[in-house]
Amino acid sequence: GQQVMQIPQYQHVQEGEDFTTYCNSSTTLSNIQWYKQRPGGHPVFLIQLVKSGEVKKQKRLTFQFGEAKKNSSLHITATQTTDVGTYFCAGNGGTSYGKLTFGQGTILTVHP
Amino acid sequence: DTAVSQTPKYLVTQMGNDKSIKCEQNLGHDTMYWYKQDSKKFLKIMFSYNNKELIINETVPNRFSPKSPDKAHLNLHINSLELGDSAVYFCASSRGGGYYEQYFGPGTRLTVT
Numbered sequence: 001g002q003q004v005m006q007i008p009q010y011q012h013v014q015e016g017e018d019f020t021t022y023c024n025s026s027t028t029l030s031n032i033q034w035y036k037q038r039p040g041g042h043p044v045f046l047i048q049l050v051k052s053g054e055v056k057k058q059k060r061l062t063f064q065f066g067e068a069k070k071n072s073s074l075h076i077t078a079t080q081t082t083d084v085g086t087y088f089c090a091g092n093g094g095t096s097y098g099k100l101t102f103g104q105g106t107i108l109t110v111h112p
Numbered sequence: 113d114t115a116v117s118q119t120p121k122y123l124v125t126q127m128g129n130d131k132s133i134k135c136e137q138n139l140g141h142d143t144m145y146w147y148k149q150d151s152k153k154f155l156k157i158m159f160s161y162n163n164k165e166l167i168i169n170e171t172v173p174n175r176f177s178p179k180s181p182d183k184a185h186l187n188l189h190i191n192s193l194e195l196g197d198s199a200v201y202f203c204a205s206s207r208g209g210g211y212y213e214q215y216f217g218p219g220t221r222l223t224v225t
Contacts (some may be wrong), residue, residue: 007118021164030210030211031211033213033214035214037153041218042202042216042217042219043155043202043204043214044216045213045214045215048211048213049113050211086153088155091210092210092211093210094210095224098208098209098210099157099160099168099209099210100157100210100214101157102154102155102156102157104152104153104154105154105155106113107153
């Protein structure tokens, strides 16, 4: 079945440093979504990418979808303590009813 | 108004017991899901219902049985609880399949002793 691998599993940064998490799918995706889960909280939708090579920005966050639609990345510029949490990618393989397969998540810690 | 709600928030029980978790969404969505999140934060889909019809049924032990009385509710009943069932269970809803964002409930932390 479809697999979505996400790296790194953990990332510790100093406040102000940049952060990137990468997502790779074993199959071509129809679309990919990104979610953030704060400690003790629930996943919250951040963004969806659909087109090959698509790049979207949300303030300090930049999301990319690969040309082959098999990989994606999330880059945070100048991290802040409010960025702490687990970031998940979730890929839709395009099957009927479009099941999302979540990556393992990257747990981000930001040291002040 | 809470979009997706779950009860209870915490559930501590002994091995062998049967328990249920309830989920309700007031977003008017057609699709609802159950996810299990283990201690390493891995989120795994268990079930999905679309308009009360089961559409995704992952490899989950038969002890887990979802029930959707109407499209706003999706409950999860677990029989003969085992230690390995300890996890956080999230309910989620969306307008449809994988092209729509999912709204997650606050989660139910299940601890089996």
